[in-house]
Amino acid sequence: MTPCIIGAAALPVGRHQAPRDADLQTLERELLAGVVIDAMADAGVDKSAIDAMVFGLERDYPRQRYFGTFMANYLRLPATATLAEVTGNGMTGGLAFDQAANEIMLGRARVALALGINLETGIPTAEHLDNTMRHTGDVDFHTPFGFTPISWYAMDAMRYMHDTGATRAEIASVAVKSRAFAAMNPLAQYRTPLTLEDVLAQRMIVEPLGLFEVPGRADGAVCIVLASEDVARGLDTPYLRMRGRGFFHEGAHQINEVPNDMTAYLAAEAAGKAAYTQAGIAPGDLDFAEIYAPCTITEVLASEAFALVPRGQGAAAAAAGETGPGGRIPISSSGGCLSRGHPPWVTGLYSFVEAAEQLRGRAGDRQISDARLGMIAAELGNYNAALVHIFEAVR
Amino acid sequence: MTLQTIRRAGARPYPPRVSAFTSTFWAALAKGRLVTTRGKTSGRLSFPPKPFCPFSWEREVEWAELSGRGTLYSHTVVHAAPNVFAHLAPYRVCIVDLEEGLRVAGALICADEPMIDAGVEATALLHDDGPLLGFMQ
Numbered sequence: 001m002t003p004c005i006i007g008a009a010a011l012p013v014g015r016h017q018a019p020r021d022a023d024l025q026t027l028e029r030e031l032l033a034g035v036v037i038d039a040m041a042d043a044g045v046d047k048s049a050i051d052a053m054v055f056g057l058e059r060d061y062p063r064q065r066y067f068g069t070f071m072a073n074y075l076r077l078p079a080t081a082t083l084a085e086v087t088g089n090g091m092t093g094g095l096a097f098d099q100a101a102n103e104i105m106l107g108r109a110r111v112a113l114a115l116g117i118n119l120e121t122g123i124p125t126a127e128h129l130d131n132t133m134r135h136t137g138d139v140d141f142h143t144p145f146g147f148t149p150i151s152w153y154a155m156d157a158m159r160y161m162h163d164t165g166a167t168r169a170e171i172a173s174v175a176v177k178s179r180a181f182a183a184m185n186p187l188a189q190y191r192t193p194l195t196l197e198d199v200l201a202q203r204m205i206v207e208p209l210g211l212f213e214v215p216g217r218a219d220g221a222v223c224i225v226l227a228s229e230d231v232a233r234g235l236d237t238p239y240l241r242m243r244g245r246g247f248f249h250e251g252a253h254q255i256n257e258v259p260n261d262m263t264a265y266l267a268a269e270a271a272g273k274a275a276y277t278q279a280g281i282a283p284g285d286l287d288f289a290e291i292y293a294p295c296t297i298t299e300v301l302a303s304e305a306f307a308l309v310p311r312g313q314g315a316a317a318a319a320a321g322e323t324g325p326g327g328r329i330p331i332s333s334s335g336g337c338l339s340r341g342h343p344p345w346v347t348g349l350y351s352f353v354e355a356a357e358q359l360r361g362r363a364g365d366r367q368i369s370d371a372r373l374g375m376i377a378a379e380l381g382n383y384n385a386a387l388v389h390i391f392e393a394v395r
Numbered sequence: 396m397t398l399q400t401i402r403r404a405g406a407r408p409y410p411p412r413v414s415a416f417t418s419t420f421w422a423a424l425a426k427g428r429l430v431t432t433r434g435k436t437s438g439r440l441s442f443p444p445k446p447f448c449p450f451s452w453e454r455e456v457e458w459a460e461l462s463g464r465g466t467l468y469s470h471t472v473v474h475a476a477p478n479v480f481a482h483l484a485p486y487r488v489c490i491v492d493l494e495e496g497l498r499v500a501g502a503l504i505c506a507d508e509p510m511i512d513a514g515v516e517a518t519a520l521l522h523d524d525g526p527l528l529g530f531m532q
Contacts (some may be wrong), residue, residue, distance in 0.1 A: 005498050129477035131408075137500070140411035141443040144527055145488045145502045146480040148472055155469035155490055162469075162511040204485075207472040255490055257449075259468070259498045262490075 003101035004232035005240040005391065006111075007043025007225035008356040009035050010349075013189040013341030017061070017122035018217040028062040029074050031245035032117045032221045036075060039113070039223035044235055049227075051109035052101075054099040056092040056345050060131065061123055081108035089135055089269045090253045090292055091346025092116065093222070094378025095350045096388040098225050100244060101389075110231050113354070116143075117221035118343035125217060129339040150214050150295055152254055152382040154206040157297035160263045161208070163312070170315035172199045174296035175212045176336050177324030182335025184325075184366035187353070189218055189341030190308045212294040212338070220343035224352045230323065230340070238360040242371075244279030246271040249385035268305035268377065271386035275375070279390040283307040287371040288358060290351040292378045295343075299323075302383065304329055306375070325366065325373030333358060333366050348378040348387075359393035398427045398463050399518045399531065401504070406524040408479045413525075416446045419458060423435045424526040429463045431497070432456040464518030465493040467532060470509045492528050493516055502529040512528045 011031060018026045040047060045310045055068040064070050068085045072078070081103045086095045096114040103109035120128060129148055136142075160166060177195050182188035194212065202211035232239040248270035255262065276283060289308055293299035300314035308329050309317040317323060323331040334340040334354035337347060355365040358371045371393065378387045413421050420443070422483035423430045433440045434448025435455040447454050468490040476484040502520060503509060515530040 034426060126476065126478040126481055129475070130479055133477045139441065140417070142500050144407055144409050146408070146409050146476060146483065146487055147500065148473060148475070148477060151473055152469050154471040159469040159473060159511065200433070204472070205472070205475045254502060255498050257498055259492045259496065262469070314454055335403065 001104050001107050001228040003226050003242045004229050004333045005224060005352060005356050006045070006227045006232050007039045008223070008237060009038035009042055010187055010222040010353045011035060011220055011345060012187045013220045013350070014294070015121040017119040019122045026119065028058065028064060028067065028117050028119055029071065032071065032115065032223070034073060035058040036113065036115060036223045037220045038152070039063045039225050043225035043227070044237060045225070047077065048076060049111040049231070050113060051079060052103040052112035053077065053079055053083045053332040054112065054114050055085040056349065057085045057087035058116070059118055059120050059250040059345060062119050074275040078120050078258065081112065089380040090294070090344055091348060091378045091380040091385060091387055092345040093350070094292070096349060097224060097352055097389070098245070098387060104226055104228050107218060110228055112226045113223055113362035114226060114349060115223040116304040116349055119219045120343070121217045121219050128217070137231060142254065148206065149361065150209065151206045152363055153298050154209050156263050156301060156382065159210050160297060160301065163263065167314040169196060169200060170319040171296050171300055172196060172213055173315070173319040174299050175199045175308070177318060177321065178336045178339040180325050181333050181366055182223050182339030183334050184338055184364060187350070188339055189216065190335070190339045209295055209297070215337045215342035216293045218341040218343040220341065220346045220350060222353060222354070224349060226295055229391050238358045238393065238395040240356060241394050242389060243392050244275040244276030244277070244281070244390035246278065246388040247386070248274065252384050254381055254384065262382070263301050265301050265305035265383040268379065268386040269303050272306040272377070273387045275388035275390050281341070281373065282392065285373055286329065286375050287373050288333055288368050289333060289375040289377065290332055290354050292331065292348055292351065296338065298383070299331060302377065302379070305383070306377065330368055333368060335364065350377045355391055359391055361395070368374045398429060399516065400427045400530065401518055401520050403520050403522045405522060407482065407522045407527055410524060417444060420444050420526060422450055424519050424528060425521065429461045429517050429528070430458050431461060433459045440495055440497055442499050461493060461495055461497070465491045465515055467511050467513055467515050467530070468492050468498065469511060470503050489530055499528070502527060503532070504529050505532040
């Protein structure tokens, strides 16, 4: 059974969570239920067809735990195939989709939901970092020096500039083109146009990355509706068919104790190749790529590793407009982590929302003309692992 | 080889956990020595030290002393810090390739702008409650 995407819905990315001391609290159950109902209306199938629900694990902050089983009750939604919460840091959303797709492929589910909610903006940033600094690196041999999750990407940027001669301005241009896309995306958190001068003028967060080159804090919620192809075909509306899938974990966490080229993103290269091979395509056949890339430099390096641009030229390609609106290979037409916004544990799921919009021809002003083939990538660590899905449009 | 040591007033902001096994590493660092484990059969060094060899999965390992010399692979300055490190910000951290062929991370101490691929030397940062690994350039 080939997995297909027949529906999708999401909250606009932004600050939804109330501060802890507010009289009125934001309830994760209410937000996600609304998104599920919207996604099912988009899919046009009855809730009785849903056999599986795979949730991305929630942040620690919302009060309700075992949220998946709680939501099965809240939505009155029995499941014959599976109900699970999966986790993998930034890859969480991608893994939720992957597991839901497995249930379709195994023939256990006719319709499956991949869904999740990430609420964290009620927690001040420095306190949030006390939590997330434990999610990357080694808590005993790295964290005691004060590494933060994005500090690893910053060190990629330092090394990349040293190796290739790329300038900070070229790398920063990714933030400008991301904003140009986001200005056309109603789900995007940051939509006011930006200039390169604006980006370069911001205060440093972790050198050489300034405020607009790293993701802002964000909440979000997403539901993707998957179905077997016979269900999708019977709906008589456009859908997405999964053509390829690739995964690779390099067996290293943050840094490899055996020195290697940290900026080569070997896991992305391997997962990309596997997905292209399974889909029977070359990278040049893609009409767009929606890439999990929290920082400017991450998108540059991932675009090279996925062979969308030549090695060492990712920053120059972004600066030349090749990956922006109207470019040769648009990357993250949603606006990406930097401007669509980055609620990390559902960011991966937002990528499927964008693919569903583009491949069904519903992306409005940011529609990529005649988009037929799109790639989605999720990662964890510093691209220590990558998960790639390739979809084609069926209309 | 004995590392240079630097006294640092106050406790480590986020102290590492010490196990019966890794206590050998931390006790050595407190005395200005950088050590790690090596598989007895594989002969391969690993870092951080582990009670087995991650390459061969043999349980027989021995402690080996490292020179502390290496080159700077990359570095950054953290300005937006977690609460527990906020009083130190901005501060430098780095990735170093040791001459024994191991990649490690640590604090970076340098007077001028760091130079990637240039030499660094490990140093033991002696806080009131225990040591941390640093590199000087």
